[in-house]
Amino acid sequence: MIYTALGILIVLLALAIPVAAVLGVMGLALSAIYSKLPLTLAIGELSWATSNNFLLVAIPFFVLLGEVLLRSGMAERMYNALVLWIPWLPGGLMHANIAACAMFAATSGSSVATAATIGTVAMGEIKKHNYSERLFLGTIAAGGTLGILIPPSINMIVYGVLTDSSIPKLYLAGIIPGFILAGLFSLTVLAICLVRPGLGGERTAANWAQRIHALPDLIPPLVIFLAVIGSIYAGWATATESAALGVIAALGIAAWHGKLSVRMLLQAFEGAMRTTAMIMAILIAAYFLNFVITSIGLTTQINKFITGLGLTPTELFVAVVIFYVILGMFMETLSMMVATVPIITPIMVAAGYDTIWFGILIVILMETAMITPPVGINLYVVQGLRRGGKIDDVIIGASPFVLTMLVMIAALWIWPSLALWLPQMTAN
Numbered sequence: 048m049i050y051t052a053l054g055i056l057i058v059l060l061a062l063a064i065p066v067a068a069v070l071g072v073m074g075l076a077l078s079a080i081y082s083k084l085p086l087t088l089a090i091g092e093l094s095w096a097t098s099n100n101f102l103l104v105a106i107p108f109f110v111l112l113g114e115v116l117l118r119s120g121m122a123e124r125m126y127n128a129l130v131l132w133i134p135w136l137p138g139g140l141m142h143a144n145i146a147a148c149a150m151f152a153a154t155s156g157s158s159v160a161t162a163a164t165i166g167t168v169a170m171g172e173i174k175k176h177n178y179s180e181r182l183f184l185g186t187i188a189a190g191g192t193l194g195i196l197i198p199p200s201i202n203m204i205v206y207g208v209l210t211d212s213s214i215p216k217l218y219l220a221g222i223i224p225g226f227i228l229a230g231l232f233s234l235t236v237l238a239i240c241l242v243r244p245g246l247g248g249e250r251t252a253a254n255w256a257q258r259i260h261a262l263p264d265l266i267p268p269l270v271i272f273l274a275v276i277g278s279i280y281a282g283w284a285t286a287t288e289s290a291a292l293g294v295i296a297a298l299g300i301a302a303w304h305g306k307l308s309v310r311m312l313l314q315a316f317e318g319a320m321r322t323t324a325m326i327m328a329i330l331i332a333a334y335f336l337n338f339v340i341t342s343i344g345l346t347t348q349i350n351k352f353i354t355g356l357g358l359t360p361t362e363l364f365v366a367v368v369i370f371y372v373i374l375g376m377f378m379e380t381l382s383m384m385v386a387t388v389p390i391i392t393p394i395m396v397a398a399g400y401d402t403i404w405f406g407i408l409i410v411i412l413m414e415t416a417m418i419t420p421p422v423g424i425n426l427y428v429v430q431g432l433r434r435g436g437k438i439d440d441v442i443i444g445a446s447p448f449v450l451t452m453l454v455m456i457a458a459l460w461i462w463p464s465l466a467l468w469l470p471q472m473t474a475n
Contacts, residue, residue: 051213052135053220056163059364062115062291067325067328067329067331067332068332069332069382069409070329070332070333070335070336070382070385070386071332071335071336073336074086074332074335074336074338074339075087077336077340077343078338078339078342078343079385081343082339082342082343084342086338086339086342089338090335093331093334093335093338094331094335095215096334097327097330097331097334098327098331100208100288101287102204102207102208102214103197103204103205103285103327103330104209104287105204105286105289105290106204106323106326106327107319107320107323108287108290108291108293108294108295109155109156109157109201109290109293110156110157110201110318110319110322110323110326111159111200111294111295111315111319112154112155112156112271112290112294112297112314113154113155113156113157113160113161113284114160114163114315114316114318114319115294115297115298115301115311115315116151116154116155116164116271116297117160117163117164117167118306118311118318119297119300119301119304119306119307119311120188120304120306120316120466121268121297121300121301121304121306122147122151122164122165122167122168122373124264124267125150125151125264125265125267125268126143126147126165126168126169127168127261127264128151128262128264128265129143129146129265130143130172130251130253130263131144131253131257131258132253135246135250136233136237137236137237137240137241137247138233138237138239138246138247138248139247139248139249139250139251140169140172140176140178140183140251140294141174141178141182141183141186141236141247141248142233142236142237142246143169143384144165144169144183144186144187144190145186145189145190145193145229145232145233145236146229146233146356147165147168147169147190147328148161148162148165148190148191148194148228148229149190149193149197149225149229150265150268151164151165151194151268152193152194152195152196152225152241153197153198153199153268153271153272153276154195154199154268154271154272154275154293154297155194155199156194156195156199156200156201156290156422156424157194157195157197157322158192158193158194158195158205158414158417159191159194159322159348159424159428160189160190160194160322161190161191161193161194161426162187162188162190162191162192162194162425162429163191163427163428164378165187165190165191165430166187166405166428166432168394169183169187169434170187170432170433174332176248176249176251176455177248177249178246178247178248178276179245179246179247179248179444180436180440180444181440181441181443181444182236182239182246182444183248183444183446184430184440184441184444184445185418185427185441185443185444185445185446185448186232186236186448187429188417188418188423188425188426188428188429188441188444188445189418189425189445189446189448189451190229190232190415191425191428191429192414192415192417192418192425192452193225193229193414194227195285195380195410195413196221196224196228196407196410196411197221197222197225197226197229197413197416198217198218198219198221198222198225198274198275199218199276199289199290199293200217200218200410201326201381202380202381202384202410202413203217203218203221203406203410204286205330205381205384205385206384206388206406206410207248207286207406209385209388209389209392210388210389210392210402211278212402212403212406213403213470214286215279215280215286215473216403216470216473217406217407218276218279218286219230219280219298219469219470220403220404220406220407220466220467220469220470221407221410221466222469223409223465223466223468223469224407224455224465224466227455227458227465228411228414228451228452231451231454231455232272232448234353235447235448235451240264241448253461256329267297267300270296270300271293271296271297271300274289274292274293274295274296275289275292275293275296276289278292280473307411308385320420326381329381329382329385329386330381332382333382333386334385336386336466337385337386337389340390340473341389349390350390350393350394351392354394355368356463359429360398360399360400363394363395363398363469364395364400364460367391367395367408368408368412368456370391370418371383371387371409371412371413371415371416372412372415372416374387375412375413375415375416375417375419375423376416376419376420376421376423378416379424380413380416380417380424381405383413383416385458388409392405394434401463401467403466403470404459404463404466404467406420407459407466408456408459408460408466411452411455411456411459412456414452415449415453415456418445418448419448420438420442421448423442423445425445426438426441426442426445429441
């Protein structure tokens with residue numbers, strides 16, 4: 048049964064069928080082959096239950112928030128301010144790419160939105176300052192992945208729903224690893240540019256008057272972050288309500304800068320609707336697939352298979368990391384989470400791992416999947432922003448940061464408190 052499921056999945060992915068359709072067809076095929084009951088009759092109920100989940104209402108709000116930030120010019124002003132503050136480091140504006148991604152991640156909740164927004168703003172700087180195009184593109188693709196690790200995060204919401212985990216605790220758990228990973232990305236750029244200075248481009252100059260004058264442009268992301276995260280921990284709002292507060296804050300800032308218009312709102316609404324529809328299609332299809340594999344006993348078989356291997360907790364950790372790194376090369380991250388987390392999480396918890404800690408590990412593994420070919424979505428997002436060139440450039444430029452993420456995963460395993468310290472502090 049396990050091999051049949053894997054075979055169907057590989058064939059459908061090889062045919063380049065959209066991910067939501069792959070998951071749905073796979074569920075239908077497994078139901079037809081192995082179930083004596085008409086499991087397809089549950090599709091309507093599952094679709095309604097998935098769409099009606101209060102926590103998932105936060106997803107369209109965070110998507111809309113990212114759209115407003117992009118279309119109001121807020122991200123461009125933030126990036127231009129950071130450019131003035133970080134030109135002196137070897138690697139120059141590539142550090143600004145990572146810092147801007149980290150700041151935008153603290154407001155958007157989406158890696159794709161982060162990579163697309165910062166990439167749109169930064170792309171023109173490559174030839175202007177003679178940067179290595181590959182490495183510059185790699186910093187945008189890798190930095191963009193921070194969108195799902197630094198809270199708020201759409202993927203953390205999905206993980207919390209799947210495992211019945213606390214969204215506020217997941218948000219707290221992602222703060223320290225998120226900013227540490229951003230720092231490691233910057234150190235990676237620094238090391239590469241020290242070894243090969245020619246890749247670091249021409250340094251730009253800025254005086255203190257320019258830097259201080261640009262500081263107000265760094266305030267809006269902080270305001271939105273406090274509106275979203277602060278409202279949760281102040282007890283003023285739930286995770287879903289805080290997403291709505293973030294949208295209100297973004298609209299207020301856009302109006303303050305004179306960028307709020309009917310045209311901008313219509314564009315933001317359309318973009319949010321398209322992205323949300325795609326996400327919900329994946330979620331509904333994945334929930335149906337999970338229902339089918341549970342009903343036909345595949346989940347039990349997988350649990351027995353993994354348990355029967357007699358792996359130690361360390362060996363299980365390594366096996367899970369390898370599994371997700373390989374699977375992430377061929378599967379979109381959100382669908383991968385929904386399809387695997389309900390199966391893998393109970394096994395990891397039984398081995399003694401904390402659910403919140405494992406959530407952060409999963410998110411970092413999802414980040415890795417976003418920049419590993421052939422299906423790394425951030426690679427295609429960044430490539431789509433270019434005018435010509437091969438996607439090989441983006442893949443090569445992002446490859447050092449895959450190793451950086453593996454270092455972060457190792458650090459998280461050695462020091463679990465990196466993720467657990469803040470949640471434990473608030474619990475006390």
